[in-house]
Amino acid sequence: MTGYAAVQSSSANQTLDSEATLETNTRLGVEIRSVNSRFLDLSFRLPDELRQAEPMLRELLTAKLKRGKVEIRVALDSNAASSLKAPSPMTLQRLGSIEDTIKSWLPQAGALSVADVLRLASNEDKKPHDHSEELIKLSKKALKDLLSARQREGGRLKLMLTERTAQLRVLSAQAVPLVPLLVEQQKNRFLERWKEAMNLPEKQVLPEVAQDRALAEATAFAIRIDVAEEITRIASHLDEIDRLLEAGGELGKRLDFLIQELHREANTLGSKSTSLEMTHISVDMKVLIEQIREQVQNIE
Structure with a gap:
């Protein structure tokens, strides 16, 4: 500082x-x-x-x-x-x-x-x-x-970091409803492909076997892109950062570790992304996390 x-x-x-x-x-x-x-x-x-x-x-x-x-x-x-x-x-x-x-x-x-x-x-x-x-x-x-x-500067840093964690929470909340929506879109995409492959008329219903296969593919896709665990860990890390900032004391090294974990979860969100919206959320998260990292290195 x-x-x-x-x-x-x-x-x-x-x-x-x-x-x-x-x-x-x-x-x-x-x-x-x-x-x-x-x-x-x-x-x-x-x-x-x-x-x-x-x-x-x-x-x-x-x-x-x-x-x-x-x-x-x-x-x-x-x-x-x-x-x-x-x-x-x-x-x-x-x-x-x-x-x-x-x-x-x-x-x-x-x-x-x-x-x-x-x-x-x-x-x-x-x-x-x-x-x-x-x-x-x-x-x-x-x-x-x-x-x-340095204490006065620490107060300003705390305010800035709290604002960044609040923005990360907003981004996490935006990511939560995207997964069910993406799964539903992928399920419909599978059904459309089956219809095209079987040359069925537009209004004709797929056979039960084809529907089951489409549902199975959609389920596998949902498991692959599910980010609920990452969102939960991000929320946990943000809660701990806010708690440390409120408690004060020697917290620089602990904040360093939490920032590393936040960056890891944001990277995972990006790697699991199958939509432009989720990719934007991951990138915005990493920008905020990097801003936090730069300031955390200054805090005792």
Whole structure:
């Protein structure tokens, strides 16, 4: 099932020492996309600072999602607004020592500028911040929003599937009276052929033996084209589909099986067809069943 959710938060981290103040505004964003798939396929796009959180995110998603191709993106933006009165003497001494060592090996290396010193000093004073807890909190909220979106889509899918099962019931009802009508037509056809073969006048009655033979042929024909069993099984499958849709829960695989059985019965109707009307009913059924199959693959 498809769905989309995005949440973000911002936090301010402040680091203080005796001679410097560093304030960093960090914005953390979580985005989850879900598209249709018969199986659960997770992909993660995380910044390097949050790679260690992937197992926790995977566990969170697999606990709630059973189907779909799901992508989770995490963005971490940090804007450091530094106000440094002066780097500490210890920091300046360390930077000078490092610069002397580099120049001893690379005499042509340029000297550190004031901007370089301020940047390196601020990086040294900056302390790493663990965003894992905040990431999990945001991911739970995004997952909740995603599930709500998928639930709304599920309601629309349920309505569509219910409409298709109702149409299949109408087609099944149309097929039921066709069999007796076809048997009667075939019986009359047999009688007409007997009359033609025996060169009897149009109004003369066939001999009893010929009538019995025509009835026997008509009976055999009726047995061969009888679809009562298929119609009954189609009705049973449709009842079960409606029941599952009403009950909800994890029903994707069970619906897959029922759709396969419906398609099998519709094919049998077509193979037993001896009239254009029955063939049309079989084809219309298979079109509806295929529409249901496409959507059932999206349902958990």
